Amino acid sequence: MKRLRKFVERIVEAIFTLSGGITTLAILLIIIFLFKEGLGLFNNPAVEKGYALCVNSTNPIKAGHPLSPQQIKQIFDSEITNWEEVGGRDEEIMIFRFDEIFNLYSDEELGENYEFLPQKLDDVIAQNPNIIAFIPEKYIPSGELNSQVVTLHTPLIKPSDFFGGKEWLPTATPAPLYGALPLVLGTLWVSLFAILIALPLGLGVAIYLSELAGENTRKILKPTIELLAGIPSVVYGFFGLVVLVPLIQKTLHLPVGETAFAGSLILSIMALPTIITVAEDAMRNTPRTMREASLALGATPWQTIYKVILPYSASGIIAAVVLGVGRAIGETMAVLMVTGNAAVMPHSLFEPVRTIPATIAAELGEAPAGGVHYQSLFLLGVILFAMTMIINLSVEFISKRQIGKGM
């Protein structure tokens, strides 16, 4: 009998160890997966994969002047119209996209399996010394044909393009721009103001609930606030889009209502229940003896609150803030609906911004698995992960120091 019990205990122990191990392993695997997918981005050329930019061999641009992704984009958007601007000779740029070949030649002329396509492309490029052609690598005229066509060397995507770039145009052809800076700043911007709004409000409510409110008020208020946490974020987003956005626009006379401010407001409402519940629990955990000692020494209730209860529950309050920030930074749907999702560098609170989670949610659906766009979204995920990790670590550090000081 005793043996059996021991055996069962062993098994239970093993199951617990195993579940702990599996969880850790799963988390590690997810992180490794995230990094693996994300860091692959820098092995890709700046021009769309499988395509190349070709110019006429008489064009002096080929000599050691690799075009930057920004320049390529500006050329194909007709913002740069002269070769001189990118270091060539004074000549107008002629843009040639691959699809245009089908307007110039019929399918018969190109052959059944496009075997004459390189020849025709060669003709086009040879005839136009000022051309820049965006064509599949497969059809670059080669061999004996390769008389007048020069393929521009395209550099790989650099980390500075990603982390320092200010333009997020992941589907631009021929050179997509993956500048994550506006997205990172947008996320921080919205979260920062969300927490600035939510923190004083949340702390106030927590103090009221734990110290000042009567038992009956508390019994009604607390479940109501906890109920807020159960509302799906899409509902918050819809509420924000239909009620908050027009309200902000009208009262502040803004050209647009979808702003960082709308996002911050919604996020602060969403973070409030977490902050209130956790902070309130921490405050109520202050031992009765400490409270009574403070009051017995002649301190007023208010003095007791900020000299005794707040310092005692500091680590709990900080935990509340972290959970709140975590919710704000990672929140996707509500923000996606109210911030306007414009990938611009945030200058003020009353302009549209685009956050990292909203970007991932909106774009991952169409990004082909394993492609460059897909990898860039994973790298955004890595940034988000790093951001939350830094916050968690720093808070742990702060709360440890606080406890040390209090002892």
Add this chain to the structure above:
Amino acid sequence: MKKLLLTTVIFLSVLFIAQSQKIKGSDTMLPLSQKEAESFMQSNPAQSVTITGGGSGVGVSALIEGTTDIAQSSRKIKFDEKQKLQEGGKTVKEIIAAYDALAVVVHPDNKVSKLTREQLEGIFTGKIKNWKDVGGADLKIIPYSRETSSGTYEFFKEHVLKNKNYVNGIMSMPATGAIIQSVSQTKGAIGYVGLAYLNKAVKAIHVSYNQGKTFVEPSIINAKNKTYPIVRPLFYYYELKSEKKVKPFIDYVLSDEGQKICTQVGFIDLK
């Protein structure tokens, strides 16, 4: 007894799989395919059609991988997608199921009611920033776009912007409904939506593709007689090998009955 039950279940499921077909792709076409499939299955109870969205690109790559029978796409198949299909030894057939017109919409209070393609290009690429430059009030223009994942985004870019990129930092909304909502509550807004979504909350712009000689109102009639320029075909793609399997459904969509459904869900039928 148990064995018999098992065999029946297996037999039935095999039968079921054999007759079920999968359609995947464009979200724009989702309501159309769903309606078509519903009434198709009603008249052919033995057939089953499953439809999933995800975007035109998702549908085509599923076709390349062979995980769907039909890909629905709101844009023409791209050249490199065609290449991939060829590499996999697959030949696809393209069927135009219906047409969809895009309407450019503004806030109902906006004085501007007609724009040329060049003006639209200027607005969405950020060259034109104020409504007074196109004959309206002195008000900042706020262009709204769909997210990059939508075929509508691509189509508008190709067709109206002539492949130029949207202005950096354009407002991008996750759904057509959100565009209508935002445009209806923002004075300086301009956006584009499928014709089927037009309602009184927004004003549709008359568009000119011939430098302002004629401006055409977006409507089903004008799209049908080809005077309205921003019209796109909606495609079904399937592999030639599985033609026998998908033919009944495709035929149903192209039949009079199927085309009637197209108009019901707000698209333009083929006739």
